[in-house]
Amino acid sequence: MSDPHSTDIAKAAKSAFEQSQLLSAEERIRALQEIQSELAALKDDILAANQEDLKAAEEEVKAGRMSESLLKRLDLNKGDKWDSMLQGISDVASLPDPTGKLTYASELDDNLELYRISCPIGVLLIIFEARPEVVVNIAALAIKSGNAAILKGGKESNRTADLLARAISSGLSKTALPPTYIQTIQTRSEVASLLALDQYIDLVIPRGSNSLVRNIQNNTRIPVMGHADGLCSVYLDESADLQKAIRVVVDSKTDYPSACNSTETLIVHESLLSTIWPAVGKALLAAGVKLLCDPSTLLAISSLTPQPSNFQTHVSPSDASSYAIEHLDLTLSVVALPSLSAAMEFINQHSSHHTDCIVTESESAASAFCRGIDSAGTFVNASTRFADGFRYGFGTEVGISTGKIHARGPVGLEGLVIYKYVLRSKGADGHIAGEFGTGAGKKQFKHKPIEGTSLPF
Amino acid sequence: MSDPHSTDIAKAAKSAFEQSQLLSAEERIRALQEIQSELAALKDDILAANQEDLKAAEEEVKAGRMSESLLKRLDLNKGDKWDSMLQGISDVASLPDPTGKLTYASELDDNLELYRISCPIGVLLIIFEARPEVVVNIAALAIKSGNAAILKGGKESNRTADLLARAISSGLSKTALPPTYIQTIQTRSEVASLLALDQYIDLVIPRGSNSLVRNIQNNTRIPVMGHADGLCSVYLDESADLQKAIRVVVDSKTDYPSACNSTETLIVHESLLSTIWPAVGKALLAAGVKLLCDPSTLLAISSLTPQPSNFQTHVSPSDASSYAIEHLDLTLSVVALPSLSAAMEFINQHSSHHTDCIVTESESAASAFCRGIDSAGTFVNASTRFADGFRYGFGTEVGISTGKIHARGPVGLEGLVIYKYVLRSKGADGHIAGEFGTGAGKKQFKHKPIEGTSLPF
Numbered sequence: 037m038s039d040p041h042s043t044d045i046a047k048a049a050k051s052a053f054e055q056s057q058l059l060s061a062e063e064r065i066r067a068l069q070e071i072q073s074e075l076a077a078l079k080d081d082i083l084a085a086n087q088e089d090l091k092a093a094e095e096e097v098k099a100g101r102m103s104e105s106l107l108k109r110l111d112l113n114k115g116d117k118w119d120s121m122l123q124g125i126s127d128v129a130s131l132p133d134p135t136g137k138l139t140y141a142s143e144l145d146d147n148l149e150l151y152r153i154s155c156p157i158g159v160l161l162i163i164f165e166a167r168p169e170v171v172v173n174i175a176a177l178a179i180k181s182g183n184a185a186i187l188k189g190g191k192e193s194n195r196t197a198d199l200l201a202r203a204i205s206s207g208l209s210k211t212a213l214p215p216t217y218i219q220t221i222q223t224r225s226e227v228a229s230l231l232a233l234d235q236y237i238d239l240v241i242p243r244g245s246n247s248l249v250r251n252i253q254n255n256t257r258i259p260v261m262g263h264a265d266g267l268c269s270v271y272l273d274e275s276a277d278l279q280k281a282i283r284v285v286v287d288s289k290t291d292y293p294s295a296c297n298s299t300e301t302l303i304v305h306e307s308l309l310s311t312i313w314p315a316v317g318k319a320l321l322a323a324g325v326k327l328l329c330d331p332s333t334l335l336a337i338s339s340l341t342p343q344p345s346n347f348q349t350h351v352s353p354s355d356a357s358s359y360a361i362e363h364l365d366l367t368l369s370v371v372a373l374p375s376l377s378a379a380m381e382f383i384n385q386h387s388s389h390h391t392d393c394i395v396t397e398s399e400s401a402a403s404a405f406c407r408g409i410d411s412a413g414t415f416v417n418a419s420t421r422f423a424d425g426f427r428y429g430f431g432t433e434v435g436i437s438t439g440k441i442h443a444r445g446p447v448g449l450e451g452l453v454i455y456k457y458v459l460r461s462k463g464a465d466g467h468i469a470g471e472f473g474t475g476a477g478k479k480q481f482k483h484k485p486i487e488g489t490s491l492p493f
Numbered sequence: 494m495s496d497p498h499s500t501d502i503a504k505a506a507k508s509a510f511e512q513s514q515l516l517s518a519e520e521r522i523r524a525l526q527e528i529q530s531e532l533a534a535l536k537d538d539i540l541a542a543n544q545e546d547l548k549a550a551e552e553e554v555k556a557g558r559m560s561e562s563l564l565k566r567l568d569l570n571k572g573d574k575w576d577s578m579l580q581g582i583s584d585v586a587s588l589p590d591p592t593g594k595l596t597y598a599s600e601l602d603d604n605l606e607l608y609r610i611s612c613p614i615g616v617l618l619i620i621f622e623a624r625p626e627v628v629v630n631i632a633a634l635a636i637k638s639g640n641a642a643i644l645k646g647g648k649e650s651n652r653t654a655d656l657l658a659r660a661i662s663s664g665l666s667k668t669a670l671p672p673t674y675i676q677t678i679q680t681r682s683e684v685a686s687l688l689a690l691d692q693y694i695d696l697v698i699p700r701g702s703n704s705l706v707r708n709i710q711n712n713t714r715i716p717v718m719g720h721a722d723g724l725c726s727v728y729l730d731e732s733a734d735l736q737k738a739i740r741v742v743v744d745s746k747t748d749y750p751s752a753c754n755s756t757e758t759l760i761v762h763e764s765l766l767s768t769i770w771p772a773v774g775k776a777l778l779a780a781g782v783k784l785l786c787d788p789s790t791l792l793a794i795s796s797l798t799p800q801p802s803n804f805q806t807h808v809s810p811s812d813a814s815s816y817a818i819e820h821l822d823l824t825l826s827v828v829a830l831p832s833l834s835a836a837m838e839f840i841n842q843h844s845s846h847h848t849d850c851i852v853t854e855s856e857s858a859a860s861a862f863c864r865g866i867d868s869a870g871t872f873v874n875a876s877t878r879f880a881d882g883f884r885y886g887f888g889t890e891v892g893i894s895t896g897k898i899h900a901r902g903p904v905g906l907e908g909l910v911i912y913k914y915v916l917r918s919k920g921a922d923g924h925i926a927g928e929f930g931t932g933a934g935k936k937q938f939k940h941k942p943i944e945g946t947s948l949p950f
Contacts (some may be wrong), residue, residue, distance in 0.1 A: 234710075259896065283925050284924075287925035466875065469748050
């Protein structure tokens with residue numbers, strides 16, 4: 037399965053991770069500063085390479101083989117993107133260290149102490165889209181959290197990513213961290229080889245489509261923390277307030293339609309078919325949103341007078357598949373259902389468990405929704421667009437996990453650590469298990485919490 | 494991939510999980526009590542079925558197709574096993590509820606509050622050995638943590654497990670929890686079908702050999718929390734104390750050799766070859782341990798005078814494969830290495846990352862070992878046999894995770910939960926994302942921690 041080249045990369049990453057474990061957190065912060073300086077020094081070269089990537093991409097767009105939005109994301113010189121990228125490194129450097137945190141301490145016996153301490157996961161393989169600044173964002177998060185990383189960005193940004201990677205290696209070489217602490221790869225075949233190397237790689241983080249995430253899950257034993265589709269929904273409850281309904285639905289759909297936290301499906305309580313739904317529908321049409329409606333919401337919105345000017349072009353019947361689509365544009369699927377529980381069942385079946393919202397004035401409906409909806413984010417009267425690491429206050433994020441293991445929702449530094457147990461005997465003869473148990477002369481465990489937060493070493 | 498029968502089981506589990514989310518934690522505790530009563534009422538029938546399993550197993554042992562130790566584990570009437578099993582249910586019931594815990598709360602804006610709250614994972618598929626009491630232990634942990642579960646035990650215990658499952662269903666039917674909250678299956682082909690159903694099953698927990706765990710990882714997209722081999726080791730540091738070395742090594746190897754936390758490899762600092770190593774070797778031989786030695790430890794132990802009586806039968810040369818074997822009996826692989834860092838590199842390469850121990854009087858060596866060894870447990874002067882949920886004080890455990898994601902080491906109730914974010918607007922018009930950002934009239938996020946521990950509902 038694995039070629040020697042990929043095995044070398046993976047081995048080097050594991051070895052870099054293991055070597056780095058004896059270094060202090062300060063050394064990792066220093067590495068971030070060195071990388072920032074190297075990037076600043078290489079700015080002209082990097083932006084020149086980015087221009088080449090952009091030119092090649094423009095040809096692709098002209099030939100109809102690439103989307104305009106992908107092209108826009110490639111541009112590292114747009115607005116304040118370059119400065120934000122460098123500032124992001126300082127921001128990550130100044131976040132609290134997620135490693136070395138004591139989360140449990142217990143005295144098992146006189147002079148026998150158990151500690152649970154947060155620590156890095158190990159080697160991360162991170163696969164992401166063609167956004168060159170993400171190389172730097174993710175490298176910073178990996179270094180800050182003490183993980184070695186292998187990064188693979190979209191091929192359209194390869195020239196830029198290559199120079200960014202050189203600046204990162206060059207920054208690392210001025211510190212005690214091995215230069216192979218962060219490595220970049222450029223081809224899918226390298227990814228395929230690395231996926232077989234579960235003895236060296238501890239976690240794969242793919243950011244992209246459902247099919248990318250599923251394809252990776254199908255081809256590796258390594259745990260996968262997937263950032264896949266966001267099929268988010270808003271439910272208008274029986275007791276929904278009209279203004280809140282309009283504001284939350286329109287913002288959830290239109291604020292940035294191509295984002296994963298945009299809403300794709302609107303569920304309307306049947307009692308609102310002739311009241312709130314037509315008003316919400318009118319506002320959505322006014323915002324240029326195309327509506328795919330089930331029979332009852334279609335009938336209800338058809339009675340709007342005067343008929344909105346774009347009604348004929350923007351309103352059409354839905355079918356069963358409409359509710360399984362991440363539109364990523366100004367399209368919204370709409371369905372009416374008879375109850376909160378029917379809505380919850382519908383959402384649990386159709387949503388990608390990213391973020392779902394209820395608009396309601398009822399405390400009990402809000403509570404039931406937040407408990408009953410099995411999603412990373414359950415929102416009350418707030419736009420699904422708030423589901424984001426920056427908006428949550430976590431700083432930059434490595435992705436938004438749609439899985440249910442380890443980390444869920446926006447994943448920042450905390451999602452990149454695990455813990456280990458340290459058991460320390462200070463007894464004169466060490467501690468052995470055979471002395472504990474039931475029966476004459478056997479010792480009993482104390483299991484007495486240790487106060488304070490000091491680490492064993 | 495999946496037959497209709499398995500799909501029904503998985504769908505029923507998911508539906509049971511979703512329905513249960515609106516029930517209180519008290520209802521789950523009541524279910525545990527009802528199950529306990531049902532088991533007590535069915536005791537005679539269950540033990541009769543267990544006798545049948547035992548008889549069939551005895552035939553297998555006679556025919557050489559089953560080990561004596563597997564037979565022993567089948568017996569539900571041995572010692573206080575039955576009573577402990579019932580007591581275990583009460584113990585789990587009385588543990589603190591792992592769900593509904595607030596772990597983060599932040600005010601994003603006036604009247605916009607973000608909460609992170611622990612919640613169940615969803616549907617667990619748990620595969621374990623032929624120990625019938627484990628059906629009950631794991632069902633209790635799943636119910637207490639709010640997860641639905643599908644259980645598959647070793648086929649040798651099928652008759653017993655079937656009746657235990659009936660008692661569990663019968664107990665559940667007296668509560669508001671669906672009777673399909675806990676289901677049992679009996680065949681490998683059902684497991685194979687269920688592994689394809691990642692839309693319904695959220696986590697697979699296989700307890701067993703490395704090959705079982707790898708086989709499951711190779712055949713599913715569902716996350717796997719593996720309880721695989723324990724290839725634990727003890728390292729005798731340059732500064733090791735003689736008595737601690739003897740006590741810790743002998744206990745780690747001999748206290749219960751077939752357990753996953755028993756030690757399989759001893760690493761000796763070269764400076765101890767003519768001092769501590771021969772004494773430790775002598776104690777191991779006296780305890781009946783077979784030693785597989787590398788050339789230098791073999792030479793050193795050969796000079797013992799008088800030669801231990803079992804020297805000829807119990808000491809032999811190791812080869813490279815000796816250090817990759819989980820012996821699970823009174824056999825220990827031994828190697829001498831020139832330094833702490835060489836020992837750490839050796840352990841990181843050979844250990845299964847379960848538990849590794851250093852015997853040392855040096856504070857700096859202990860600290861380096863605990864930081865540098867990438868294992869769930871890093872122990873100082875204490876037997877690897879302490880690596881266990883009960884001994885750690887966590888109560889009963891669902892397994893010992895040798896993975897590095899989600900939960901590591903002994904996994905109790907805390908390892909069976911994840912979290913969700915609840916975002917609640919109390920604003921008069923709800924909250925929309927478009928009002929935040931840079932530029933005139935835009936709002937800024939407050940990100941102000943919310944004091945206290947009260948939940949939003």
